[in-house]
Every structure is written in C-alpha cells, then in structure tokens.
Amino acid sequence: MSRARRSNDWGFPRWRGYESTREAAQxxxxxxxxxxxxxxxxxxxxxxxxxxxxxxxxxxxxxxxxxxxxxxLSKEEAASRAGREQRENAGYAESAHYGWGGSGDGSRSQDEMRALEVLELEGDADFEAIKREWRARAKKVHPDVKPGDKEAAEEFQKLQLAYEVLKSAEERRTWKG
Known part of the structure; x- marks a missing residue:
C-alpha cells in the first residue's frame, strides 16, 4: 500500500516554495x-x-x-504655450527653493541660467566664482570709470541685474529659515 505524500503548505498556498509553479514572464x-x-x-x-x-x-x-x-509649432505658438505652462506650474517653480540641491545639479531656474550667460559662466559655477566674475566685469564698465558712455552703462545694468538674480537665488538656497 503506497502512502500519499503530504504537502508542506498546511492548506495555505502562499507557503509553498517560491518559483515552484511560476510561468515565464514576458x-x-x-x-x-x-x-x-x-x-x-x-x-x-x-x-x-x-x-x-x-x-x-x-x-x-x-x-x-x-x-x-x-x-x-511656430515661434508665437511655442512662446504662448511656454508662458501658459509657466503660469499653470507657478506653484511648482515657487517650491524649487525647498530642494536640497546646490549649483550644477539642475536646480537652477531659467532666469539664473540667463544670468550666468550674461556673466559668461558655466551652469555649475559656485557663488564665489559668480561674485569674482561680476566684480571684475563691473569694474570695467562702471559709470564712475566710464562717465557718459551709454553702452557701458547698459552693460553695467545687465551685470547688476544678473548678479541680483543669482544673489537672491543663493540666499534662497542657503536660507535655513
């Protein structure tokens, strides 16, 4: 008389051995x-x-x-779509300063990247390099150095605005609040 083999799952199918009856996954x-x-x-x-x-x-x-x-898309359509999406996603953009990231990891905004282009710096430049480059360029076109030169005054305003954008972004990143 042969005896029936007893199962090890005690009536609970999940207790069976892994991979015992598994088909090939596509x-x-x-x-x-x-x-x-x-x-x-x-x-x-x-x-x-x-x-x-x-x-x-x-x-x-x-x-x-x-x-x-x-x-x-035409340039006008692309600009209107970009503007609409920027307005609709404003909450996400405002929350960007809560990230852990530092410079160069994709945490810089479009405004910051444009400001870095004005200063002719790479996207991963740290704030000390930004400050050095801004000072060096601003000294060359400062209105006190070149009085009456409209082009130099415009260049100085561009540099000043770029520095302000980068400075406020750096303050947001380092603020411990």
Missing amino acids: VRLCDRHGCTEPGKCPAPKSPNSPDRWYFCEKHAAEYNSKWDYFEG
Missing part, C-alpha cells in the same frame, strides 16, 4: 533596433499622442536629450 524589449535590454521607460512617439516607445534607460536618455517639446 519582458518587453527596448524599441531601439538591435537592443536586447528590457524596455521599461515609456517615451511619447509625438507630442500630444498616446502612442509610446518603450526604451531601456540608456536609449530613453538618448531619446529625451533630442526631444523637442515645441517641435512643429
């Missing part, structure tokens, strides 16, 4: 031709389209670096 591969990595990152095929590509992380980063959100 994995979607990256949509980039020739890539065999799993495609976990959805990316839009075109603006305002529900269709998506599915890329691996490497190819998603490559695709996004070339993505133009305003492709196919």
